[in-house]
Amino acid sequence: MPFRLDLSMDVLRRSPATLDALLRGVDQFWARGTEGPDTFSPFDVVGHLIDGEETDWIPRARIILTRGPDRRFEPYDRFRHRKRNAGRALESLLAEFAKLRTANLELLGSWKLTDAELELQGEHPAFGQVTLRQLLATWVAHDLGHLAQIARVMAKQYRSEVGPWVPYLPVLTDHETPRS
C-alpha cells in the first residue's frame, strides 16, 4: 500500500502556498466565478478547506486516537463557510487557512503516529468503520480534489471565450452536472 505519512504531510504542507500563488490578489472575476447555481467559487473552496481544518480532519483524528467507546464522527457541514465568511476578502481566508494548516500539521507531527495507531478505527456517520490511515489519505486527496476544482472553475470562466477549442479542453466540460 502506498500510504506514507511523510509524503502525505508534504502535500498537505504545500496547499496554502499553492493556493496563494494561484489566488492571492486575483480579480473577483476569477475569485468569485462558479460552475453554475449552488456550486463553489474559488473563494467558497478556500472557505470549505478552512472548515475542514476546524471541524473535520484533526477533530476526527482525535476521536479515533482517544480510543473511547463512542468513536462516531460529527457529520461535516459542507456549507458552514457560507455564513461564516460572508463579507470577508479572499486574502483573509488564504491567510487563515495557512495558519490553521500549519498548526494542524504541527500537531499531527507531534503525535508521532505508529503503524498500529494508523490502523485504529473511527465510525463515519454515513459508511461506518474507517481507519486513521484512511482519514489522513482522504485529507490529502480532498486537498488535491479541491485544487483541481478551483482550476476547473477558473477555466470555465473562459468557456465561451475559447471558441472552437472547447473539445480540446476537457476541463471545460468536466462536471457539467456537479459531482460534489
Next chain:
Amino acid sequence: MPFRLDLSMDVLRRSPATLDALLRGVDQFWARGTEGPDTFSPFDVVGHLIDGEETDWIPRARIILTRGPDRRFEPYDRFRHRKRNAGRALESLLAEFAKLRTANLELLGSWKLTDAELELQGEHPAFGQVTLRQLLATWVAHDLGHLAQIARVMAKQYRSEVGPWVPYLPVLTDHETPRS
C-alpha cells in the same frame, strides 16, 4: 464577453509559482504517478507546458499578427516532451517553464494588442478560423486544465488508500477514461 488581456496575463503569470509550490521537491511517488497507461504524470504535464511555450501559443500568435497570406498553424505535437526531457529532473523542468513563460509574457505585453488585433484570425489545422483572442483565452484555460490534471493525478495515487471515502471524492473517479 468576459475576455480581458490583463486578467488573462495575470493567470498565465501565476502558473510557474503555483506549480513550484505544488511540485518542487516532491517525491517521485507524486511526480511520476499517472492515471494509467499512456496518461501524463505531473512531470509529463510540466514538459507539455514547456512545449506549449516553445511551439504553440506565441508561435501561433505570431502567425496571426504577421497578417500573411498563409495563416495556418503548425500542428501541435502533444508528445514532443517525452524524448526531449528524458532523464531530466522535475526541478529543471519547472525552472525552464518559469523562464520561458516570463519571456513569453514580456513579449506578449510588448505587443500592446488592440481590440482590432485580438480579432485577427489564424487557421487551426483541425477546425479552421480562430481569433487571436480565442487563442489567448485557450492558453489560459489550457494552463488551468493542466493544473487540474496534475492535482487529479496526484489525488489518484491515493485512490486505494482512502477506503470507503471514494464516492465522496469525485476527483478520484474523474477521467476514468482519459479525455485528453
